[in-house]
Amino acid sequence: MDIKEIQNLIKFVAKSGASEVKLEMDDIKITIRTGSEDRGDSTTYVQQIPMNQPVAQVLPVAAPAAAVAEAEPSDEDSKYITIKSPIIGTFYRKPSPDKPMFVEVGSSIGEGDVLCVIEAMKLFNEIESEISGKIVKILVDDSSPVQFDQPLFLVDPS
Structure with a gap:
């Protein structure tokens, strides 16, 4: 997952109105929090998980685009x-x-x-x-x- 896909995911979550979204894939954990009472900005945590074996396929996650x-x-x-x-x-x-x-x-x-x-x-x-x-x-x-x-x-x- 590259930085552009993560940015698109953040925009998608912000538009959806969800307060928190957690996404866990084989080698990445992402938590996106929006609309908290303390601050108006969104917080994103990206954590790379060490892998013992290579990942065969990583599915893309992004915001809506051309259908x-x-x-x-x-x-x-x-x-x-x-x-x-x-x-x-x-x-x-x-x-x-x-x-x-x-x-x-x-x-x-x-x-x-x-x-x-x-x-x-x-x-x-x-x-x-x-x-x-x-x-x-x-x-x-x-x-x-x-x-x-x-x-x-x-x-x-x-």
Whole structure:
């Protein structure tokens, strides 16, 4: 995790209104405190934990960014656009358990259509499409945790 990702995380936590967030990954512990009564600034502690063995993968943690990006080049998926998660949270395909799914494979979508909901810190964030097209593949199971920038949908823009 680099300093830019930590700064983005601090901004995200400050905007969320949470008073304290603790994040522990394999080799890093981060505690972010905001809005304390004694002082108006935020405090961040970053602690590097010594590792006995190398870490295979460190998942990025950052604030929301662009939700749509070009798909990674592969033979059959190169013509599709990947819609990625703008935040960390829990992915839901429907607005509530008794409601129908937002989109299915084969659904036509337009700009501004709600594709899913991601719950982050007890807030349900509607993820809207920034493109028009047809859903080709749903890459995440309902009620699954998602990371920042994780691919969620493949869309055929044609």
